[in-house]
Every structure is written in structure tokens, then in C-alpha cells.
């Protein structure tokens with residue numbers, strides 16, 4: 001294929017992606033998310049068979065947009081970090097304190113790509129440790145592909161938008177403490193933005209999302225982030241369901257830590 005035809009072919013494919021997106025968001029958001037490079041990366045994911053088609057918008061967040069996508073029978077979530085509106089100074093601070101990413105330097109695009117890779121790796125690590133998270137599937141530059149958390153066609157609501165019966169609230173609360181402990185003790189990670197906004201409720205189970213900012217325990221701010229995560233979770237459950245305390249969560253973390261250490265020695 002000559003260069004010209006290849007370019008034309010590419011433009012047509014891009015137009016198809018754009019058309020599929022047409023009702024998903026307003027024009028300004030679309031332009032911020034789908035710059036030419038991002039469209040090319042989406043096209044590359046499509047030609048590799050990672051995605052078959054794009055669906056509508058799930059959420060427009062502060063730094064990223066979430067879209068539905070499909071591959072075969074499966075529903076996926078695409079998290080696309082916007083290059084233009086990302087707070088990349090804050091991203092750099094988090095990256096520099098994390099030994100896995102401390103050497104990352106460069107353009108805004110490079111920083112956002114490192115951030116996306118960090119979220120992918122954090123999700124994988126959390127999943128390996130037994131934490132319920134959306135299964136991460138692929139990433140390319142500023143695009144993260146993961147399982148969509150969905151039941152009967154409805155995207156799972158956040159804990160913030162869910163009203164639980166008291167008994168179920170207790171079970172969900174316990175489960176979340178277990179996950180904080182697994183993250184800390186097994187994955188050696190701190191979520192660093194844990195709250196009712198970043199926990200989905202999926203048919204009786206909490207699912208932890210949004211791990212771009214999660215850091216390893218050797219990050220200089222790890223302790224402060226953990227304190228904040230624990231305070232957020234305790235505060236939410238105390239206020240809405242009259243249960244939970246920070247102390248209870250700390251005790252559990254320490255108990256699990258001791259048990260794991262004991263098992264290692266035995």
C-alpha cells in the first residue's frame with residue numbers, strides 16, 4: 001500500500017472510531033481525550049484484537065475518561081488519561097517516590113504513560129495478592145484496558161451511591177479491611193486514594209478501583225497515605241452505617257502482619 005493510501009485508510013478507521021464515540025461525550029471533552037495520538041493508539045489496540053468496538057462513556061473524571069468497550073463477548077473498560085488536563089506535577093511527585101518509576105523523566109506524554117503503566121502494574125499486583133480489582137488486560141501509552149465491572153448490563157455503582165442493609169454493610173466493611181490488609185501485607189502497596197468513591201459495589205462484593213496513585217511501602221509518603229485511606233474508610237462506614245473505627249482497621253492490619261511473619265518463621 002502506498003503511503004498516501006495507508007494514511008487515507010488510517011483516517012477512515014479513525015473516523016469510524018470517532019463516529020462510534022459521537023454520543024458518548026460533548027465535543028470539548030472528546031477533543032481533550034481523543035487527540036490524534038490517542039486515536040492512533042486506540043486503533044492499534046483494535047488492530048491487535050484487544051478491543052473490537054468502543055461503547056459509550058461511563059464517567060468523566062478529573063484526569064481520565066472511562067469508556068465501555070467490547071471484545072468478543074466481553075465488556076471492557078477503557079481508562080484514557082487526558083494528556084492536556086492531567087495534573088502531571090502531582091503525578092511526578094508520586095512517581096519519583098516510587099522506586100519502580102523514580103527514573104521516569106520527560107514530556108507530559110511520557111509522564112502520563114508512566115502513570116498509566118503504574119496503574120496497570122498496581123492492579124496486577126493487587127489482583128495477585130487476592131484483592132478484588134478490575135482485571136487489567138492491556139495498556140498503551142495513556143490508555144488502560146481492564147474488565148468492566150458490570151451486572152445485567154448496568155455498570156456497578158460506587159459505594160457512595162449504594163444503600164446497604166446493615167448486615168451487608170458489616171460484611172462489605174470487613175471485606176474492605178481484608179483488602180487493605182492484603183494490599184499492605186501481601187502486595188506491599190498502599191492504595192493512596194481509597195474512599196467510597198473508589199470502591200465499586202458489585203453484587204454483594206466490593207471491588208477496589210483507581211490505583212494510578214498507589215505506591216509501594218518504601219514511598220516516603222506511604223505511611224501518611226495509609227493513615228488517610230484508613231481514616232476515609234472508617235469515617236464513611238461510621239457516618240453512614242454507624243460501624244467501624246480506625247483503631248479496628250489498624251489492629252487488623254497489625255494482627256495479619258504478625259500472623260504472616262509467624263508463618264514465615266515456622
Ligand SMILES: Nc1ncnc2c1ncn2[C@@H]1O[C@H](COP(=O)(O)OP(=O)(O)O)[C@@H](O)[C@H]1O
Pocket residue numbers: 058059060061062063064065066077079134146147148149150155156157158197198209210211
Ligand atoms: N473497571 C471499571 N468498571 C466499571 N466502572 C468503572 C471501572 N473503572 C472506573 N469505573 C467508573 O469510572 C469512575 C472513574 O474511574 P476512576 O478509575 O476512579 O478514575 P478517576 O481517576 O477519574 O477517579 C469510577 O468512579 C467508576 O464509576
Ligand SMILES: [Mg+2]
Pocket residue numbers: 061197198210
Ligand atoms: Mg476515582
